[in-house]
Amino acid sequence: MKRRHDELSDVARDFDAMVERLEVLVSSREQLLHDVSHELRSPLARLQLAIGLAHQNRDNIDTSMQRIEGEAARMDKMIGELLTLSRAEHQVVDESYFDLYGLVDAVVNDARYEAQVPGVTILLEADTEQDHTVKGNAELMRRALDNIVRNALRFSTREQTVLVDLRGTEREWLLCVTDQGPGVEKNKLSSIFDPFIRIESPQSGKGYGLGLAIARKVVMAHGGHIEADNGPQGGLTVRIFIPRWQETVAQSH
Numbered sequence: 001m002k003r004r005h006d007e008l009s010d011v012a013r014d015f016d017a018m019v020e021r022l023e024v025l026v027s028s029r030e031q032l033l034h035d036v037s038h039e040l041r042s043p044l045a046r047l048q049l050a051i052g053l054a055h056q057n058r059d060n061i062d063t064s065m066q067r068i069e070g071e072a073a074r075m076d077k078m079i080g081e082l083l084t085l086s087r088a089e090h091q092v093v094d095e096s097y098f099d100l101y102g103l104v105d106a107v108v109n110d111a112r113y114e115a116q117v118p119g120v121t122i123l124l125e126a127d128t129e130q131d132h133t134v135k136g137n138a139e140l141m142r143r144a145l146d147n148i149v150r151n152a153l154r155f156s157t158r159e160q161t162v163l164v165d166l167r168g169t170e171r172e173w174l175l176c177v178t179d180q181g182p183g184v185e186k187n188k189l190s191s192i193f194d195p196f197i198r199i200e201s202p203q204s205g206k207g208y209g210l211g212l213a214i215a216r217k218v219v220m221a222h223g224g225h226i227e228a229d230n231g232p233q234g235g236l237t238v239r240i241f242i243p244r245w246q247e248t249v250a251q252s253h
């Protein structure tokens with residue numbers, strides 16, 4: 001086939017490319033399934049242990065119950081996040097529109113409320129005169145942004161600032177979330193968007209490493225892309241690009 005240069009060889013090449021894409025898809029599904037089963041094992045093991053202890057020693061039933069509740073809540077949170085992840089993957093961005101600036105503003109305000117405790121400032125910069133209409137699913141986008149801003153907050157310490165900057169170019173919106181925290185080692189930068197990837201550090205927290213995976217799926221479902229980079233003075237910047245909704249283009253279809 002390789003030596004031929006006609007329609008048939010074109011079809012063969014397309015077919016090979018399709019098989020390759022399907023293989024990647026299937027193996028990433030298998031990997032995800034494997035990771036999910038693995039991650040569910042530890043809370044389940046602790047749950048069973050707590051039930052066993054409660055049976056053995058009725059005096060300690062309160063401690064066991066607390067443990068059981070805690071582990072059940074963790075599993076519930078994880079399954080909820082996995083459902084969001086799979087919904088973001090399968091969503092067909094429907095005929096619904098939202099104001100991207102309004103959404104960013106709401107997410108920033110929620111984060112500011114939490115940021116009072118560690119004493120972190122969250123700044124929002126945007127040109128409010130512009131029309132920030134975007135086509136897609138506002139709820140999924142809100143979760144994506146919330147995950148990114150809350151990561152930035154978690155890696156910040158007292159008196160540091162998180163900057164959220166929204167600006168438009170002719171074709172797309174660019175949203176940058178920059179913190180002054182430790183950043184991410186260069187060789188791990190590309191993997192932080194994969195499910196269940198957490199880099200061990202004191203700030204790692206109790207997450208499942210699903211936040212940025214959800215964010216990437218959501219942004220891609222909106223026809224955009226996402227990247228992360230360390231700033232020149234340290235700190236992480238996450239950049240989201242989302243296509244602008246253009247009335248003229250929409251109407252001509």
Ligand SMILES: Nc1ncnc2c1ncn2[C@@H]1O[C@H](COP(=O)(O)OP(=O)(O)OP(=O)(O)O)[C@@H](O)[C@H]1O
Nearest residue numbers: 151152155183192198199207208209210211212236
């Ligand atoms: N702003 C940041 N500064 C430094 N490291 C970060 C930052 N944001 C994310 N990371 C790194 O990327 C990893 C993946 O982030 P992600 O949001 O996917 O997971 P998580 O926050 O650990 O857990 P989850 O979001 O599921 O609660 C984090 O564990 C952390 O190591």
Ligand SMILES: [Mg+2]
Nearest residue numbers: 151207211212
């Ligand atoms: Mg997170």
